[in-house]
Structures are given as C-alpha cells and as structure tokens.
Amino acid sequence: MVQIDRIDHVIVLPEGVSATVAENGDVSINGPNGSLTRNFRSSRVSLIQNDGGLIVRVDIPRRKEKALAGTWNAHLNNMIRGVVDGFSYSLKAFYSHFPMTLAVKGNEFVVNNYFGEKVPRRADILPGVQVKVSNKVEVTVSGNDKEAVGQTAANIERCATVKNRDRRVFQDGIYLLEKA
16 A cells, blocks of 8 residues: 655645744734634644745644644635635525514624514624624624634524424524525
8 A cells, every 4th residue: 555655735825915823833814804813733744834825744644644734724725715805604584473683782693583582582793703684684794714704603593493393384593595
C-alpha cells in the first residue's frame, strides 16, 4: 500500500484580504466585511503563512491528521468567504389560525402568539449576527461568521417547534428557506 508523505492544502487569499498567524495558533483574517479570529493548534498539523496565502501542512499523515487538515482548510476558506461576502440565511414564519408576531429585542428573538400561547417564545442571537424581520413573516439572519449565523438561524427555527400536537396537521413554525 502506498503511503503519502505529505499533504499540503494551499489557501489563496483574494485581493483585499490579509491573514496573520500568531505563535500560539491564532489566525486572524481581515477583509472588507470585518475580521475573524480562530485558534488552530495541533502537534502534527502545521499552518504556514507564505507570500500569497496560507498552507495547511501535515507530514506522514494518518487518517485523523488527514481529516484535521481538511477541516482546517474548510474553516479557513469559510473565514475568507465570510470577510469577503458574508453569510445570509432566509427564514419564513408560517401560521394557519393564530397570527404570530416576530420581533428582535436586543440579543434576543421573540415570537409572540405562537398557537395562541400567552408566554412568548425566545431565541438567542449570537454576537456578530444581525437579524432583521420584514413583511411580518420573513426573517433574514446575516453575518460574517458561518457558524454563528447558522447557529442563530437554528435557534430561531427551534424556538417555534410544535409540542404535544400532530406535526402532520399543525405545521405552524419558522422554517429555513434559503442559505446564501
């Protein structure tokens, strides 16, 4: 069986994006939409900064190191895309009888009158994420950190789940329509 002696993932930085790698493994990527920082630390996988970008390198990889190098590559590409374009999720509220109202209050998303309930349902909005409600039922979640945007959208979707009813009949809720 042939053994690979080295894996290199080359990440090219686009125009207007800069990256700095600290000694402790912190990587900061700055771009037109802000900056993101994340820690990449491993004893076997190394992150090297060259003139045009970054290189994720692992020498004589085993299966776990190979997977970790691919994960670091994906995270760095997501960080670059976030500071250049950003991420946006579109959600929509559906209801049949009780009209629910959606509102953003500080770092909390509030759903009132869900199935006629008196107590409002709440979802956390993570730092660095913007949430907008338009046309009373459309929700847009946007930001430059893919994980924070996705988790906030999941929190909003999860706060309006149907409990103690038949899901085939009672389909009210807030559902994800599009990721961009």
